[in-house]
Amino acid sequence: MGALFLKSNSRVISISLLLFVSLLCTSFSGGANQPPYEPYDPDPMTGTYNVDVNQDISWSGGDPDGDPVTYDVYFGVDDFTLPLVSANQTETTYDPGTMEPFTVYKWIIVAWDDHDASRVGPTWDFRTEPGDNNPPYTPQCPHPYDEDTDVPLDQILSWTSGDPDGDPVTFDVYFGTSTSPPLVSANQSAMSYDPDLDADTTYYWRVVAWDSYDAHSSGALWMFTTGTGDGNHPPYEPSAPTPADEAVNISLHPILSWNGGDPDGDNVTYDIYFDTDASPGLLIANHTTTSYPLTGLSPDTLYYWQILARDNHSASTTGPLWRFTTGTNHPPNRPHTPMPANGSPAVNLTPVLSVKVVDPDNDVLDVWFYDAADDSLIGVVSEVNSSSRAEVVWSGLSYNTTYSWYAMVSDGYEINTSETWVFITKPAPVLPVNISWERGLGVHVVLSTTSSEELTVDWSLNITSKRGFLPIDEHFEGIAFVADEADTVVSLFPKGWGRVTVTLILESAPYQSIEIIRNGLLLRHRLLLFPSFDFIQSLE
Numbered sequence: 227m228g229a230l231f232l233k234s235n236s237r238v239i240s241i242s243l244l245l246f247v248s249l250l251c252t253s254f255s256g257g258a259n260q261p262p263y264e265p266y267d268p269d270p271m272t273g274t275y276n277v278d279v280n281q282d283i284s285w286s287g288g289d290p291d292g293d294p295v296t297y298d299v300y301f302g303v304d305d306f307t308l309p310l311v312s313a314n315q316t317e318t319t320y321d322p323g324t325m326e327p328f329t330v331y332k333w334i335i336v337a338w339d340d341h342d343a344s345r346v347g348p349t350w351d352f353r354t355e356p357g358d359n360n361p362p363y364t365p366q367c368p369h370p371y372d373e374d375t376d377v378p379l380d381q382i383l384s385w386t387s388g389d390p391d392g393d394p395v396t397f398d399v400y401f402g403t404s405t406s407p408p409l410v411s412a413n414q415s416a417m418s419y420d421p422d423l424d425a426d427t428t429y430y431w432r433v434v435a436w437d438s439y440d441a442h443s444s445g446a447l448w449m450f451t452t453g454t455g456d457g458n459h460p461p462y463e464p465s466a467p468t469p470a471d472e473a474v475n476i477s478l479h480p481i482l483s484w485n486g487g488d489p490d491g492d493n494v495t496y497d498i499y500f501d502t503d504a505s506p507g508l509l510i511a512n513h514t515t516t517s518y519p520l521t522g523l524s525p526d527t528l529y530y531w532q533i534l535a536r537d538n539h540s541a542s543t544t545g546p547l548w549r550f551t552t553g554t555n556h557p558p559n560r561p562h563t564p565m566p567a568n569g570s571p572a573v574n575l576t577p578v579l580s581v582k583v584v585d586p587d588n589d590v591l592d593v594w595f596y597d598a599a600d601d602s603l604i605g606v607v608s609e610v611n612s613s614s615r616a617e618v619v620w621s622g623l624s625y626n627t628t629y630s631w632y633a634m635v636s637d638g639y640e641i642n643t644s645e646t647w648v649f650i651t652k653p654a655p656v657l658p659v660n661i662s663w664e665r666g667l668g669v670h671v672v673l674s675t676t677s678s679e680e681l682t683v684d685w686s687l688n689i690t691s692k693r694g695f696l697p698i699d700e701h702f703e704g705i706a707f708v709a710d711e712a713d714t715v716v717s718l719f720p721k722g723w724g725r726v727t728v729t730l731i732l733e734s735a736p737y738q739s740i741e742i743i744r745n746g747l748l749l750r751h752r753l754l755l756f757p758s759f760d761f762i763q764s765l766e
Contacts, residue, residue: 262289262337265297265347272350275440279327279354284319285335285347293339300334308332327357328439356439362389363505365397365417365433365445369534369544372446376453378460378541379425384418385433385445386532386547388504393437401431405447423452453539461488461535464496464545471546475553478525478589478639483517484533484545492537499532504547506530521590522638525555556586557640558612561593561633564647565617572652575625579604580617581633581644588612589637595620598630598646625654625736657737659683659708661730668719671730673708680709684733687718689748691726698722698748723749 267286270277289295299320300308312320325331331354335347367386370377389395399411399419407430411419423429429452433445466485469476488494498518500509509531510518523529530549536542561581566573583591593616595604605618616633623629629651633644658677664670669689675681686703700720708714726748733739 259293259339259341259343260290261343261345262293262295262339263287264345265335265337268333268350270352272348272352274352276355277325277352279325279357281325281354282319282321283333287318287335287337289337289339291339293341296338298336298338300336301331302333303329303331308334314338325354327354328359329354356441359393359437359439359441360390361441361443362393362395362435362437363387364443365435366505367499367532367534367544368431368445368448369542370450370540371542372448372450374450374540374542376540377423377450378458378539379423379452381423381450381452381460381541382418382420383431384544386505386544387417387433387435387443387445389435389437390504391437393439396436398434398436399431400433401429403427403429405430407431407447425452427452458492458537458539458541459489460541460543461492461494461537462486463543464533464535467531467545467548469550471548471550473550476550477587478523478552478555479519479521480523480550481517481519482531486516486533486535488535488537490537492539494535494537497534497536499534500529501531502527502529504530506532506547512536523552525552525639527552553587555589555637555639558583558585558589558591558635558637558642560642561616561635561644563615564633564644565615566647566649568647568649570649573649575623575651576619576621577623577649578617579620579631579633580615581635582615583610583612583635585612585637587637591616592636592638594634594636596632596634598632604631623651625651627651654736654738657681657683657732657734657740659732659734659740661732661740661742664715668717669728671716671718673706673714673716673732675708675710677710680707681734682706683708685716686731687716688729689720689726690729691722691724691748698724698726720748 265285265287269284270281287295287297296314296316297318298310299312299315301311301320301322302308311322330351332349332351334349337345337347365385365387369384370381387395387397396413396415397417398409399414400407401410401419401421402408428449430447430449432447434442436442464484464486468483469480482498486494486496495512495514496516497511498509498513499506501507528549528551530547532547533545534542535545561583563582565580566577579595581593583593585591589612591610591612593607593610595606595618596602597604604620607616607618610616627650628648630646630648632646635642658675659681660674662672664672669687671687673683683706685706686701689698689700691698700722702718704716706714706716726746728744728746730742731739
């Protein structure tokens with residue numbers, strides 16, 4: 227029932243006072259004038275959630291006598307005292323401005339006619355929308371595992387969650403023996419629940435996460451079956467993490483380690499959860515030691531990790547959620563201290579190229595070796611420790627040749643290139659062949675060797691003369707097989723006569739060629755060589 231209301235200059239009035247005045251005015255009202263209608267039809271409707279923070283409020287009113295009506299608007303968040311925010315207005319709407327998100331507002335409208343008769347409306351309320359809020363992370367990583375068996379009777383349920391906005395999160399836990407388990411704990415802040423368990427029983431459970439804006443995320447329905455209740459105890463909670471929780475400037479290839487164990491002396495394995503997300507995913511399961519090396523991390527990145535310990539009775543204990551931040555990566559130094567040294571002479575034909583590589587962050591490195599002549603790859607060495615040497619073999623080189631090369635090193639994030647170095651391969655060895663001449667009809671060259679292997683020798687012999695009535699130009703060539711068991715004789719029968727120059731050339735890879743030049747006299751197919759001669763060894 228509505229009530230008359232006496233006007234007041236006060237800007238704030240209590241809700242209880244409004245009701246008292248309403249009753250008082252009703253008791254003493256009289257005469258022919260009737261008060262205005264009680265305000266009705268509020269917008270937003272009372273009890274409405276998720277109202278836009280810029281919403282105007284409105285209502286319906288009027289007067290049974292047709293009198294003009296004005297309205298006083300009381301609006302605020304206090305449960306007992308509402309301020310007067312607008313007086314004597316004729317409109318049935320009010321703009322409260324931009325309201326706070328996720329806030330309960332209350333409001334009352336008092337209607338007045340021109341005879342100072344009034345009617346107080348009901349107390350209405352609504353709640354504004356939460357704004358740009360994200361729901362909590364979905365509960366996951368249940369322990370015991372979904373569909374786990376032989377779970378001990380003192381098992382504590384646990385899970386992981388959180389909120390992307392950093393909002394406080396509470397949890398509703400549903401637990402029981404049916405596939406629609408009842409609510410057993412509401413609005414708890416811990417991510418664990420200690421149930422009363424019976425032996426040889428299958429249980430179902432799920433967790434709903436709520437943030438402070440009533441946004442929620444429901445986890446999956448999980449199940450497990452208890453064991454016979456043999457008195458087993460779960461493993462110790464993983465502790466003493468390395469890197470330490472919230473450590474910074476951590477290497478990009480750290481070794482995770484922790485303390486573990488089991489009070490019963492049971493064998494324990496560990497599941498490692500690792501990611502850049504606050505609810506890290508499983509990295510490796512059933513790990514048997516309390517350390518694990520990481521590679522390929524990104525610089526300046528926050529990582530989260532968590533360890534689940536499980537004994538051979540399937541009892542498990544989840545460690546805390548730990549975090550660390552990697553440091554800034556520094557590129558490796560330029561490869562240096564080459565072998566062969568820059569400018570080295572007489573290098574063999576299959577040299578071992580090596581360089582020293584150093585990384586300021588002590589990262590493991592990859593090293594590439596290149597032919598500087600055409601930038602072709604000679605070889606690559608992977609996983610080289612910092613401050614050590616990397617080496618490859620360069621094969622297929624030629625004698626007495628200049629080669630250039632360089633190296634590149636990478637830590638997986640940045641690359642550095644060395645300067646270009648050169649070396650010269652060694653000269654070819656002298657062909658191990660002895661030469662003698664035999665006189666007689668024709669020309670007879672005798673070849674012998676001290677080599678233990680048979681030599682295949684390409685030979686050529688030129689006899690030339692520009693003097694005389696008929697110039698001489700005779701050319702002979704062939705292949706001789708020379709071994710240490712017996713001499714090899716090459717017999718030739720030149721034509722002509724007169725003074726001649728004889729040039730003998732012997733070639734056999736990979737040796738230096740031999741060139742012998744002698745002067746002589748050619749008479750009727752006989753060649754007489756003078757004692758004096760020139761002997762020349764030329765490089766291939």
